[in-house]
Amino acid sequence: MIKLGVNIDHIATLRQARKEGVPSVVEAALACEKAGADGITVHLREDRRHIQDYDVYSLREILNSKLNLEMAATDEMLSIALDVKPNSVCLVPEKREELTTEGGLDVKNNKENLASIVSRLKKAGILVSIFIDPDLDQVASSSEIGTDCVELHTGKYSLLFKESGLDSLDCKNEIKRITKASKEARREKLILNAGHGLDYENIDQICKIHGMNEFNIGFSIISKAIFTGIEKAIFNMKSLIERNS
């Protein structure tokens, strides 16, 4: 079955609104694990707008599942990752003004810098993933620089699903683009993950794409959890994934 990594950045977003320690990121992570999450993902942003350094260290100590650290490909983040040693790192692009990660990393035009970061992480025993747009050139470039895994950006698909509907030509074309990129990733023997904007309505189609290893989902699960609690929000997402994979 396709695994579910739960991104808990927005638990920290809420905590940072008051900076009084609640809701606890550690407590949320443990609740996610109890509900069946296969791993916990956090994005330590350069501006520290939600997850803080101490969250990453605490999660590394207490998690029974896996810690996936999303980070920009910078020297500062590399040295934190090499110190924390999460199970995996997902390299993402980062712009200060953005509300969330807007596009995939441009591996094709940054091969040299990224290859060196990938190699240093791998040498430390950390599994490396790169968050890319579902684009054949980006998949090929990612493979060339030695990553273990790619996470395909499903943000455009999820927007088209919401705005134009699943039956629209644009949405169908985007699914085709993700399918093609997935096939190329499998051909390159890369571990295949997907994420961004996935929710209870749009997950079915992505589950049907052959060879998916893991989804990283945050916003929809944490939003649902406000009304149902984290355990039910995760249980429902896992049921959808199970039903469709």
Ligand code: PXP
């Ligand atoms: N994967 C990556 C690489 C991301 O940057 C994000 C957003 O932090 C996600 C998955 C999760 O996206 P969402 O919160 O929209 O589910």
